[in-house]
Amino acid sequence: MFEGVLVTTSSGLFASFVGQGGIFRSRDVLRSTYTPKELPHREEQIQELASVLAPALHGETPSNILIYGKTGTGKTAVAKYVGKELEEADAGSTCSVIYLNCEVVDTQYRVLAHLARHFDKDIPMTGWPTDQVYSEFRNALDEKKRVVVIMLDEVDKLVRKGDDVLYNLSRINSDLVQARVSLIGISNDLKFTEFLDPRVKSSLGEDEIIFPPYNAEQIQDILEQRAELAFRPGVLADDVIPLCAAFAAREHGDARRALDLLRIAGEIAERARSQMITEEHVKAARDKIEQDRVEEVIKTLPTQSKLVLYSILLLEEQAARNITTSAVYGMYKQLCPLVEVESLTHRRITDLIAELDMLGILHTVVISKGRYGRTKEISLSVHPPKLKSILLQDYRLKDLANFSVPTQARFGPV
DNA sequence: CCTCCACAGGAAACAGGGGCGA
């Protein structure tokens, strides 16, 4: 039955993927790592940052800057863009820009090693005393007259682990004879300076730039600009971009979300061998993103919460109607010894159920049954078989796989 | 209209693990 098909495509497993026109011209354009040539609706911030950094071109030291803004507001893109422009505008090659992401490079040693390597210094991954790495870096830096702009993306991650680096870097200029350093801190936590050493705070925050969230129209512009590069002409249905923008604007103006949505919609359309991306694909993409989020949340839940979820799952499986907190607690009590977990109190389970409700995994309603008391009715908002398979991925719960409800539990003494 | 069920959910105490200064 399938032989015919196999023979015709035997030229290669991927033949059908190569042959078909495809939707994407370049899907990387829609990834967050891509830095576009133009940044719509960020002209103001670009100007501000550029005017602060401009003195570097005359060999003067620019002020240190802190850049604030929520995720997906273009902080990193603007910083990288301006950095690139600065290096290109610099004729005498006296200034350079070093970008590093403090979420990846997250300790004092690694930051300094990274900086020193930028000047072709050989620094081992580990082993040297930190101050040796520091002086190595400083010497390399001071070899000639130049201005170095250091961009620290997600500085807040660095602060959590002690801000010694920031302190050292912020006063490195007094240690230098020829070279000059200017710092740019990028943070999405507006309050992170509260945890900062006051000296670092005042030196780092000489200048501040705030990035407001995008609104729906602005996101739409960004999407249109990227879509032109990312997709083949004519594959986008008219309402796709406005829809993506509307979904993302609802989530506090995060452009990254909008781009993800568009990219995933494209991937879904491509997989479906569709010639066009339609509204349906965008909705499917939104659902997929939401599903992935829920899956991630469930996977990282503490064991106790997973047990509670599993209890509700079992109750749902035996088609119990109106699942109450105490029914869940009864089931939970039975499960605990099976996985060798200390059981918590009823009160605590009430809270765990409330948390699961908050996360959108459950849905609960408080109802009063008059004479017969007051309870919470609980229902799952995740597809039960799916939930089961996610929960059983946890090795601690594997013993529950073939557990079935003892009958006397259902019709036990009243 | 009143009662009283069977819980919800607030308040406070508690446990124990980690970080920090002396």
Added chain:
DNA sequence: TCGCCCCTGTTTCCTGTGGAGG
């Protein structure tokens, strides 16, 4: 190194409450 404090998750104790049945 020790003691102290703080933070988070938990327990204990408690008060509050919507509405069916009397």
